[in-house]
Amino acid sequence: MTSRSSQATARTSSEARAVARTQTLLKGKDGIGTVRRTTLPGGLRVVTETLPSVRSATFGIWANVGSRDETPSLGGATHYLEHLLFKGTHERSALDISAAIDAVGGEMNAFTAKEYTCYYARVLDTDLPLAIDVVCDMLTGSLIRQEDVDAERGVILEEIAMTEDDPGDCVHDLFAHTMFGDTPLGRPVLGTVDTVNALTADRVRRFYKKHYDPTHLVVAAAGNIDHATVVRQVRRAFDKAGALSRTDAVPTPPRDGSRALRTAGKVELQNRRTEQAHVVLGVPGLARTDERRWALGVLNTALGGGMSSRLFQEVREKRGLAYSVYSYTSGFADTGLFGVYAGCRPSQVHDVLKICRDELDRVASDGLPDEEIERAIGQLSGSTVLGLEDTGALMNRIGKSELCWGSQMSVDEMLARISAVTPDEVRAVAGEVLGQRPSLSVIGPLKDKQADRLHEAVS
Secondary structure: OOOHHHHHHHHHHHHHHHOOEEEEEEOOEOOEOOEEEEEOOOOOEEEEEEOOOOOEEEEEEEEOOOHHHOOHHHOOHHHHHHHHOOOEEOOOEHHHHHHHHHOOOOEEEEEEOOOOEEEEEEEEHHHHHHHHHHHHHHHHHEOOOHHHHHHHHHHHHHHHHHHHOOHHHHHHHHHHHHHHOOOHHHOOOOOOHHHHHHOOHHHHHHHHHHHOOHHHEEEEEEEOOOHHHHHHHHHHHHHHOOHHHOOOOOOOOOOOOHHHOOOOOOEEEEEOOOOOEEEEEEEEOOOOOOOOHHHHHHHHHHHHOOOOOHHHHHHHHOOOOOOEEEEEEEEOOOOEEEEEEEEEOHHHHHHHHHHHHHHHHHHHHHOOOHHHHHHHHHHHHHHHHHOOOOHHHHHHHHHHHHHHOOOOOOHHHHHHHHHOOOHHHHHHHHHHHHOOOOEEEEEEOOOHHHHHHHHHHOO
C-alpha cells in the first residue's frame, strides 16, 4: 500500500511538473540580448533571445538525436526522418508546408549532424506565429506514410550520389571512418545505399516515436520576439497534438565513443579518377565539454584558420601547392577530432603532406610564438562576433547551447574566455593533441608507389 505522505509527495511532484518554469539565463541591456528559458509540462524546453532592433525572427526545434544514435541496420534513419517530416501532417500536405512559408517570403530548412537534428524557419517578426505553427506541426504531427517513404528514398539516394561526386566532402566521411572505424561516429550521416534501401516506414516511425519525445527536444527562437508569447504559441501547438502529455519517454542512452577511436597511424585510401588528391591528416581531439577547447580553438585558428595561418602561408602562399588548405576541430559529447585538409595535384600530395606533418610536429614540440597566439585570439574573437550578426545564427547558438551544454553563455563571456587563453595553455594543448601520431585519409588517382609512401607519411 502507498502511505498518505507518499501520495502527497507524488501529487506535489506531479503538480510541479504541470507548472511551466521560466528563468532568465542572460540579462541584456534594455532587454536587448536577454535569453530566457521556460520548461513546459512534459519537459519541453523553450529558449529565446530578444533583439528588438531587427524585423526578423528565426524559430527552430532541436532534437537530441543524430546519426551516432543509430544501430548499423538503421544507418541514415535520422536524416531520412528529417526529410519525411516535410512530407505532410494531419493538417498540412507537403505543398501546404512549403507554400505557407514561401507565401510570406520566409525560408525553411533542416539539417542532421552526428549528435543532433534541427528544423527551422526564418521569417518577418510579424509572421513568427505562422512559423511556430508550421514547424511545430511538422515535428508533432508527421504522418510518415509508406508512399512518402518510398518517394523520398530516391531523393536521399540522389543526395548520397551527389556527396560521392564531391571528393572534397567525401574525404571527411572517410576520415571519420579512419578514426572511429565501423562505429556510429565513423559512419556517414546520410547512411549508405544499402541501409537507406532497407529502411521501412514502420522502422522510421518507431525511431521517430522514440527520439522525438518533448524531453528530447529544445525549442529556440531569436529576433524581434516576446518570450511569453512564443511560449504560449509553442504550448498551444504541442498541446493541440497531445505531445506534452506523453508518458512513454525513453531516456537517451549515454554516448561513449571514446573507446571507438582506433589506433593511431591508420591510413585509408580511395583510388578515384579525380583532378585533385583530397587529403585529411588528423588526430583525436577534445570533447565539446573539455575546458581546454578554448585553447584548442586558438591553436586551430593560428595553425590553419585563416590567410595568415601557418598552413595557409606554408602550403599556399609560399609554395603554391594548394588552393584550399585549412585545419578544423570537431567536438562531440565524449571525444573529438582535429584535422588538416588540403586539396592538391596528385603529383604534389607527398610534398603537401610533408609540410603539414612537419608543421604539426613543430608546433607540438616548440609551441607557437606569443605574437601568433595574440593574432589568433583577435581573429577568433572577431569571427565569433561577426558570425552572430543575424537571427538564424543567434537561434543556432542558444538552441545548440541548451541542447549540448544545458546552459547559455553571453557573447561577452565567450570573448572573455577566448581572451583569457594564455600562451602556455595553447602550447600545452598543442603538445597533448598534436603530439599524437596522426592518421590519414586520401581520395584521388593514386599509383601503387604513392600509396606505399602515404603509409610511410604517418609512421
